[in-house]
Amino acid sequence: MPMDNHSLGSEVINHVVRRWKGSDKEEDRGQVGRHVTIETLPDNVLLEIFDFYRFMVRNLRISTWHWRWLLHVCRRWRYIMFASPHRLELRLRCTPRTPVRETMAVWPTLPIIVDNWPDFRPPVRPPPEGGDNLVAVLEHHDRVSWIRLLGLTSRLLAQMVTVMQEPFLTLKCIQLGVESNDDMAPVLPSAFLGGSAPYLQLFRLEGIPFPTLPKLLSSAGDLTEVRLERIPNTGYISPEAMATCLSTLINLQFLTIEFQSPSSCPNQRSRRSPPLTRAILPALAEFQFRGVSEYLEDFVARIDAPHLRLADITFFNQLIIDVPLLPWFIGRAEKLKPLDQATVIFGNHTVAAILAPQPQGPYNPYAVRQYLMLRVSCKELDWQVSSIAQIYRQFLPIFSGVERLHINDSYPSKPDGQDDMDRMQWLELLHLFPVVETLRISKYLRSFVMPALNDLTGEWAVEVLPALRNLYLMGMQPSVQEVVEPFVAARQLSDHPVTVHYE
Numbered sequence: 001m002p003m004d005n006h007s008l009g010s011e012v013i014n015h016v017v018r019r020w021k022g023s024d025k026e027e028d029r030g031q032v033g034r035h036v037t038i039e040t041l042p043d044n045v046l047l048e049i050f051d052f053y054r055f056m057v058r059n060l061r062i063s064t065w066h067w068r069w070l071l072h073v074c075r076r077w078r079y080i081m082f083a084s085p086h087r088l089e090l091r092l093r094c095t096p097r098t099p100v101r102e103t104m105a106v107w108p109t110l111p112i113i114v115d116n117w118p119d120f121r122p123p124v125r126p127p128p129e130g131g132d133n134l135v136a137v138l139e140h141h142d143r144v145s146w147i148r149l150l151g152l153t154s155r156l157l158a159q160m161v162t163v164m165q166e167p168f169l170t171l172k173c174i175q176l177g178v179e180s181n182d183d184m185a186p187v188l189p190s191a192f193l194g195g196s197a198p199y200l201q202l203f204r205l206e207g208i209p210f211p212t213l214p215k216l217l218s219s220a221g222d223l224t225e226v227r228l229e230r231i232p233n234t235g236y237i238s239p240e241a242m243a244t245c246l247s248t249l250i251n252l253q254f255l256t257i258e259f260q261s262p263s264s265c266p267n268q269r270s271r272r273s274p275p276l277t278r279a280i281l282p283a284l285a286e287f288q289f290r291g292v293s294e295y296l297e298d299f300v301a302r303i304d305a306p307h308l309r310l311a312d313i314t315f316f317n318q319l320i321i322d323v324p325l326l327p328w329f330i331g332r333a334e335k336l337k338p339l340d341q342a343t344v345i346f347g348n349h350t351v352a353a354i355l356a357p358q359p360q361g362p363y364n365p366y367a368v369r370q371y372l373m374l375r376v377s378c379k380e381l382d383w384q385v386s387s388i389a390q391i392y393r394q395f396l397p398i399f400s401g402v403e404r405l406h407i408n409d410s411y412p413s414k415p416d417g418q419d420d421m422d423r424m425q426w427l428e429l430l431h432l433f434p435v436v437e438t439l440r441i442s443k444y445l446r447s448f449v450m451p452a453l454n455d456l457t458g459e460w461a462v463e464v465l466p467a468l469r470n471l472y473l474m475g476m477q478p479s480v481q482e483v484v485e486p487f488v489a490a491r492q493l494s495d496h497p498v499t500v501h502y503e
Contacts, residue, residue, distance in 0.1 A: 043080050050081060054088055064091045064113055085110055091145065100136040111145040111170060112137060131156050141166045150177040150206060154184040157208065161186060167194030177206030187234055190215060201225065207260070209235025214245035225254040236264045239295050240272065243302035247279030258290035262316040265292045274301035274325070281305045290314040293321045300329035308333035314375040321376070321391055330372055331398040339372060342402045342433070344388060346445065347410040351376050351384035353392060358404060381448070382421045389429040396432060405433050406440045407449060423452035427464050435467045443475030446483070454486040461490035472501045
């Protein structure tokens, strides 16, 4: 049964005071009501309470909160809130189901949020009248402050673009995306958003081509986050143009550049030599990339990110992945040091190497993330081992201090059809970790790795993993020690003993 307005007001005040006191116990509920009533609180105190309540319950993803509930408590509350719309961040949230013209007629002139992504759920597919509602609300370009419209059809996007060629001077965030199976998205024109977005802080496109994007970004000096995901071929932007436009964004903290296919590649004939000086992105903390190695090389040759703490790099399936400049780009990021722990994860479609600092002290889920992830999109296990070894070999001059190595997998069951894999491939990969002291091997991969290690006899026993002291075998019982006995015996004879642990 819903609360009446007076009960709602009391509940809000009690909730705020309990949180302020750090208590939410049952015996504290209603305590405030025994000392004061809503009617006795002065306006300035109520405003402080509203502001604190907003801070506690706001949706950080779209910078809004359910302030309309409080308007129904009483006329006085309504007056106090509408007298401080900026402080209380009062926004009108419009979805494809919002009757826009009726809504605008009854509410004050407040900033508008346009959104089709309900909290913690996938985007809502607009009803038949949804396209008209979205077009109608976007016509209020002087009031729209936040746009998040994902999972759109190309047809609906085309309708919206026609009314988005005016300046949106109060816009702080825009996220537009088409459905993942939609490859017919219209190309955004150079006049998109009037070609200027001076207050924009977050810009995200998903599957939408925008080849003249650099022009818009150069006008958005407040940007802190740029996400370009599933860039189609029709939206290709050269690494030179991308680096040039980003170089003006001194507040940029998060950058994503992800292409749909490997055909989005620099023209070999038009590739230029790296410049003598690099542009500095002083605030960049996280960088994600998906594409071909040639693009990434040309891009990192033109930028520096001294405060980078997270880099997530995915390459398409390439025979040769040549990235000599990438290790130096990562090496200039002081927050990515030391990377002394490596985890190599083999999956059905991707292999990934994650390098990170060894954890210090107890696990802290809120600690700032610091890691380098290198991925290759390929399926066959032998190709995965070869690809990750090819990449990591180029990082040896910079990262040769890995002390802990985990060889893991994400397979639901043991991979089939790999029994004829050349064991030397595993040895070539492990040879790249000369100071590893601890090696952990997953349940499904030990049947591939251990036969390769067992082949090491005599003086070859310490050629691979010479510093190894502890070997952890996952999902294995001590009763089947014959799986590891040849390797352990060879290390014992070479005076480099290894202790085996079973988990």
